[in-house]
Amino acid sequence: MSEHSFATRAIHSGQRPDPTTGAIIPPIYQASTHVQDGIGGFRDGYEYNRAGNPTRSSLEVQLAALEGGVNALSFASGLAAEDALLRGILKPGDHVVLGNDVYGGTYRLLTKVLAPWGVETSTVELSELDDVRAAIRPSTRIVWVETPSNPLLKIVDIAAVVEVAHAAGAVVVVDNTFASPALQQPLALGADLVVHSTTKYLGGHSDVLGGAVVFGDDRFYEQIKFQQFAVGAVSAPLDAWLTTRGIKTLAVRVRQHGENAQAIAEWAAARPEFAQVFYPGLASHPGHEIAARQMSGFGGMLSLALAAGPAAARAFAESTRLFQLAESLGGVESLIGYPSDMTHASVRGTALEVPENVVRLSVGIEDVSDLIADLEQAVAGIR
Numbered sequence: 219m220s221e222h223s224f225a226t227r228a229i230h231s232g233q234r235p236d237p238t239t240g241a242i243i244p245p246i247y248q249a250s251t252h253v254q255d256g257i258g259g260f261r262d263g264y265e266y267n268r269a270g271n272p273t274r275s276s277l278e279v280q281l282a283a284l285e286g287g288v289n290a291l292s293f294a295s296g297l298a299a300e301d302a303l304l305r306g307i308l309k310p311g312d313h314v315v316l317g318n319d320v321y322g323g324t325y326r327l328l329t330k331v332l333a334p335w336g337v338e339t340s341t342v343e344l345s346e347l348d349d350v351r352a353a354i355r356p357s358t359r360i361v362w363v364e365t366p367s368n369p370l371l372k373i374v375d376i377a378a379v380v381e382v383a384h385a386a387g388a389v390v391v392v393d394n395t396f397a398s399p400a401l402q403q404p405l406a407l408g409a410d411l412v413v414h415s416t417t418k419y420l421g422g423h424s425d426v427l428g429g430a431v432v433f434g435d436d437r438f439y440e441q442i443k444f445q446q447f448a449v450g451a452v453s454a455p456l457d458a459w460l461t462t463r464g465i466k467t468l469a470v471r472v473r474q475h476g477e478n479a480q481a482i483a484e485w486a487a488a489r490p491e492f493a494q495v496f497y498p499g500l501a502s503h504p505g506h507e508i509a510a511r512q513m514s515g516f517g518g519m520l521s522l523a524l525a526a527g528p529a530a531a532r533a534f535a536e537s538t539r540l541f542q543l544a545e546s547l548g549g550v551e552s553l554i555g556y557p558s559d560m561t562h563a564s565v566r567g568t569a570l571e572v573p574e575n576v577v578r579l580s581v582g583i584e585d586v587s588d589l590i591a592d593l594e595q596a597v598a599g600i601r
């Protein structure tokens with residue numbers, strides 16, 4: 219399938235009609251184990267489903283094809299994928315460099331779960347390459363990149379960070395959740411591994427949790443697969459199937475998310491109620507040029523700083539109607555969030571704190587004039 223373009227791969231990779239009945243969509247293999255033809259006679263390699271399940275395998279083939287990887291593993295959540303990746307690669311005493319506005323759950327995992335195990339972490343402004351160089355120690359094993367970042371949509375030059383990290387012998391992991399492989403392919407820019415919360419754009423319909431690790435080469439597959447098998451945070455067959463179904467429409471969804479977000483960003487940039495619009499598709503965004511180079515579109519996420527301050531931001535987040543107040547992102551329906559007290563509550567008082575006048579929008583694929591009308595009425599209410 220790799221000879222086909224992205225939208226085609228999203229639909230066909232890992233998808234074979236059922237060989238028995240010809241059903242165009244393979245069945246959901248809702249089973250915990252597989253019968254053996256004699257002891258050790260595994261059919262197609264399947265035995266107990268913590269080790270492997272055909273529905274999960276289909277999704278893994280699809281995920282690897284989308285990111286241009288050699289392999290992928292599918293997990294019960296994005297953080298389960300991150301945990302397996304980190305434990306699979308790191309040992310006590312190792313050091314990880316993180317962006318200073320990394321996803322709060324990643325920060326929590328490293329500083330609250332893996333720190334007691336002996337892993338050390340530094341946060342750094344990843345767009346300042348000298349700062350990245352200075353943060354790297356002899357024990358640095360991983361440089362962890364998220365671009366666009368959450369919730370301020372900062373852009374990091376992936377290829378530039380890869381060069382710095384590789385020169386120091388560190389591995390580069392990119393959390394590609396915000397862009398999705400439809401817009402950005404970190405492995406092609408030199409990254410070693412990609413992680414996803416497939417809960418977001420890949421699943422795309424706010425109906426399933428999931429996560430993935432995608433491998434640029436064979437170095438880490440066995441050890442991370444072992445973590446998955448030994449711990450068991452695998453995706454359930456129905457969850458894997460829902461994610462596969464979501465991915466088939468990824469290319470068209472992401473195109474519409476981006477069009478809608480661009481229109482909303484331009485609308486907001488012209489309004490005095492917003493002190494700042496964080497969207498890489500605006501030419502005024504400091505990362506616009508890098509984003510235009512390393513992404514094929516600017517995505518559906520944007521954040522707004524309310525000029526009138528934190529109380530106005532809270533009121534705004536509570537007065538939209540189509541934009542529903544909820545955590546998460548990347549679904550077809552538009553969401554609004556107040557990061558300081560929602561997605562980023564766990565990083566209050568840390569280096570990752572988010573300005574209190576910021577709201578975050580996950581722009582859905584509803585008609586954009588309805589979305590802008592909703593934001594209009596919400597702005598009118600807080601004036």
Ligand SMILES: *Cc1c(COP(=O)(O)O)cnc(C)c1O
Nearest residue numbers: 295296297321393395415417428
């Ligand atoms: C949601 C998210 C995660 C965590 O994924 P879960 O599926 O919620 O465990 C990791 N990184 C980013 C950027 C996310 O948005």
